[in-house]
Amino acid sequence: MNRPSPAMLACLAAALAMPACMMSRGPSEEHLGAQQEWANERMREATEMMETQMQDMQEQMEKAQAEQQRPAGSLTPEEKQKRAEEWRAAREQMKAARQQDESTDVEMRKDPRMAKALDESDKEHREMMRKDPSGMYSQFNLSNGEEAALGLEMVPMLMGQQTLVDDAGLQQYVNKVGTWIAQQCERPGLPWRFGVIDSDAVNAFAVPGGYVFITRGMLVLLESESELAGILGHEISHVVRKHHLRWVYMNKEMQSSMQRSQEAIRKYNPSMLPQMQRMDQLMQKQAAFLNSGPMRSTLSQSEEMQADTDGTTLAWRAGYDSYGLVSALQRFEAYQRPRYAAQQGGLRDHPEPVQRLKMLDLALRSRADKDTLGEGATDRYLEATRSLRDRRS
Amino acid sequence: MGKRTLPFLLLVVLALPAQAGESGFAAKAVDVLARPAPNAPVVTRLAKQQSLEILGRNGNWAQVKSGAASGWVRLLDVRFNAPAKIAPAAKGKPLFNNGIRGFSEEDLLAGTPNRGELEKLSFYSVPPKDALGFARAAGLKARRQDYIEPGDYMSMDELPEDFFDE
Numbered sequence: 001m002n003r004p005s006p007a008m009l010a011c012l013a014a015a016l017a018m019p020a021c022m023m024s025r026g027p028s029e030e031h032l033g034a035q036q037e038w039a040n041e042r043m044r045e046a047t048e049m050m051e052t053q054m055q056d057m058q059e060q061m062e063k064a065q066a067e068q069q070r071p072a073g074s075l076t077p078e079e080k081q082k083r084a085e086e087w088r089a090a091r092e093q094m095k096a097a098r099q100q101d102e103s104t105d106v107e108m109r110k111d112p113r114m115a116k117a118l119d120e121s122d123k124e125h126r127e128m129m130r131k132d133p134s135g136m137y138s139q140f141n142l143s144n145g146e147e148a149a150l151g152l153e154m155v156p157m158l159m160g161q162q163t164l165v166d167d168a169g170l171q172q173y174v175n176k177v178g179t180w181i182a183q184q185c186e187r188p189g190l191p192w193r194f195g196v197i198d199s200d201a202v203n204a205f206a207v208p209g210g211y212v213f214i215t216r217g218m219l220v221l222l223e224s225e226s227e228l229a230g231i232l233g234h235e236i237s238h239v240v241r242k243h244h245l246r247w248v249y250m251n252k253e254m255q256s257s258m259q260r261s262q263e264a265i266r267k268y269n270p271s272m273l274p275q276m277q278r279m280d281q282l283m284q285k286q287a288a289f290l291n292s293g294p295m296r297s298t299l300s301q302s303e304e305m306q307a308d309t310d311g312t313t314l315a316w317r318a319g320y321d322s323y324g325l326v327s328a329l330q331r332f333e334a335y336q337r338p339r340y341a342a343q344q345g346g347l348r349d350h351p352e353p354v355q356r357l358k359m360l361d362l363a364l365r366s367r368a369d370k371d372t373l374g375e376g377a378t379d380r381y382l383e384a385t386r387s388l389r390d391r392r393s
Numbered sequence: 394m395g396k397r398t399l400p401f402l403l404l405v406v407l408a409l410p411a412q413a414g415e416s417g418f419a420a421k422a423v424d425v426l427a428r429p430a431p432n433a434p435v436v437t438r439l440a441k442q443q444s445l446e447i448l449g450r451n452g453n454w455a456q457v458k459s460g461a462a463s464g465w466v467r468l469l470d471v472r473f474n475a476p477a478k479i480a481p482a483a484k485g486k487p488l489f490n491n492g493i494r495g496f497s498e499e500d501l502l503a504g505t506p507n508r509g510e511l512e513k514l515s516f517y518s519v520p521p522k523d524a525l526g527f528a529r530a531a532g533l534k535a536r537r538q539d540y541i542e543p544g545d546y547m548s549m550d551e552l553p554e555d556f557f558d559e
Contacts (some may be wrong), residue, residue, distance in 0.1 A: 133540065155514070159507050164514065171517035179524035184535055193518045195510075211514070221476060309541040319533035323452050326468055334417075334473035361469045364453070366546035373452050375533060 036269050043275045050282055133186055133310075134242035142245065144190055144209075151209025158207065165196045165216055165388075173384040177225060178212060178232045184317035185240050194232070202335055206235040208244050219385050221331050225377035229318060230325025234311030241310065243303045258283060308356065309363045315374075322364055322372035329357050414446040414458065417473045425464035429454035436464040447471055 109115040142150070164171065171194075178194035190210035197203075202217040212235045214228075222228055238244065258280060265272050308329075312322040333353035364372055382389075419439040426433040429451050437459070439445065445459040454465045519527075528535075 152511075156508055156511055159510055161507065162510075163507065164510050164517070168517060171513075172519055175517055175519045176524050176527040179519050179521060180528045180533065183521055183524060188521065191518075193514050195514050195517070305543075309543075313538055313540050317536055317538055319528065319536065321452060323450070323468060326453075327450060330468070330471075331473055331476070334475050337475050357469060361453075363541045363546045366541060369452060371538065374536075375531075376450070377531065380531065 036271055039269060040272055040275060043272055043279070047275060047279050047282065050279070054282065054285070131186065133240055134245075144187070147245070148191055148209035151207045151211050154207050155211050158205075159197070159213075162197050162199060165198045167196075167387055170219075170384065170387060171196055174214065174219075174228070174232075177228060178236070181229055181232055181314050181318045182210070182236050184314055185236055187240055190239070192236075202332065204231050204235050206238040206244075208239060208242070210239055212236060212239070216388055220388050221335055222328055222385075223331070223378060223381070224324065224327070225381040225384075226315065226320040226324030226375060227328035227331070228324075228381060229315040229320040230311055230322075230328050232311075233314035233318075234307045234325060236314055237307040237310035238303070241303070241306060243300075243307070304356065305359055308360045312360065312364060312372075316372065319374050321374040321376050322367070324376070326357065326360055326364065329353065329360065333357060414448050415473060417445055417447050417457075417471050419443045419445060419466070420470050420472050423466050423470045425457065425459070425462060425466055427464055429456075429465040433465070437462040439466070445471065447473070 105118075109118065174196055175194045179192050182188060182190070182192040187210070192210040193212070195211070195213045196219060197213050197215045199215040200217045201215050202221050204212070204214040204218055206212045212232060214231065214235075218231065219228070222231070262276055262280070265276050308325060312325045315324055316322045336353055419441055422441050423439050424435045425437045425439060427436050439459055443459060445457045448456040448458055448463065450456070450468060451465075453468050455468045455471045456465055457463065457471060
């Protein structure tokens with residue numbers, strides 16, 4: 001999104017408050033007053049701008065979300081046509097933007113020095129991403145130990161009253177498969193732990209630091225080790241790409257920048273404080289909106305898709321069939337279909353399962369067939385999870 | 394072995410082949426091919442929603458049977474029927490999302506954190522060397538491959554027209 005972030009606006013406001021202090025030795029009181037007045041005016045403008053932006057954003061997102069909630073089948077022909085037209089317009093726009101990018105690149109590369117510099121920076125970026133695919137090497141530097149400690153704090157809260165399935169053989173089987181896959185990722189050194197939670201719900205989730213959970217319900221739904229590998233690969237990818245940490249980081253960054261501005265204002269321009277507090281309230285509101293509202297789910301969709309494609313790659317690196325995850329998602333889609341149709345009112349945190357499947361299929365088809373094939377290991381999986389299936393029947 | 398268990402076991406054994414073929418339907422009108430290859434001869438054509446049995450999978454291909462005809466279709470062109478064996482979760486929070494919000498709010502906040510389970514989690518974990526041993530015994534070999542980046546397979550302007558139709 002090409003809007004100035006609230007954190008940036010706050011920094012701007014703080015910066016605007018600065019000249020008053022820096023000049024306080026020289027100019028007269030009136031001059032200082034005028035300076036402060038001017039800074040206050042800018043602050044007011046920034047607050048108003050932010051308010052309007054937030055309202056717009058919220059309205060737009062809510063509208064888009066409500067629109068998306070409705071399954072294609074329930075649309076009238078006119079609505080369907082409208083949606084198709086919007087889609088086509090968006091495609092055209094993106095195409096134009098991409099062409100613009102490409103022609104800029106061509107233009108820039110006409111200068112051989114520039115071309116060389118671009119190549120070098122591309123190479124450097126690729127190298128960095130290879131070491132840390134999260135791309136967060138410079139932003140949020142937690143050591144593995146610190147991250148694991150953070151995760152360790154979160155795990156008991158998340159598990160709450162849930163317990164692990166009391167079956168050492170099963171737990172160790174899932175740990176062996178998971179740890180083997182985790183050895184193929186960019187962070188093999190994390191203390192990887194896999195747990196089967198004793199729940200009928202069909203679910204899997206990851207926690208920073210290398211904790212991955214899968215429910216008994218999910219294990220019963222799956223039918224082969226390659227499907228399990230796909231799901232575990234997906235969850236491992238969230239940890240590798242630090243998807244959760246990104247959110248922790250964003251909140252922290254916002255809070256600390258807010259704090260910095262407030263300190264500066266308190267020190268140099270206290271007359272601005274009421275405005276600042278108003279801004280603070282707005283930002284907290286916006287942070288809450290970003291974290292829990294429609295925005296949150298939109299942002300996490302791209303993370304889900306990334307984890308899907310990364311997960312298939314990790315499973316393949318570990319010797320499994322890449323299409324295990326596609327197959328698992330197909331089972332998940334079937335399981336979720338009846339619930340999904342009923343669940344129109346609530347917020348969605350993941351892309352529509354069918355679209356997610358199609359996207360993953362599209363991604364995998366960019367690979368040669370031989371680079372997707374591998375072990376399915378159906379028999380070993382059914383044997384290892386037999387106790388769960390027996391329990392159900 | 395008691396007299397009662399034998400018929401039960403027989404029943405289980407007899408039930409297995411039925412389990413092997415899972416029921417589903419065609420996601421769209423699709424050709425069933427003789428082999429799992431795009432240029433293989435067409436055996437028959439299925440209508441959208443036509444029910445079928447899924448016999449197996451080979452990478453991106455599913456082996457299906459519909460009526461008397463059987464052959465191969467792309468995995469993505471079949472949908473499984475909703476499984477009856479798992480009771481739907483009682484709580485209506487989204488499932489399978491990217492993590493910390495995996496369970497419903499009530500679960501997240503319910504009761505005291507369970508430290509004992511955390512100890513079990515460590516107890517069940519396996520060191521990498523054991524995982525490597527498992528892989529060796531299972532015949533799994535590590536292979537090198539880069540991640541698929543979005544630029545490798547799509548830009549939004551190239552998505553198929555019918556992408557959001559279903």
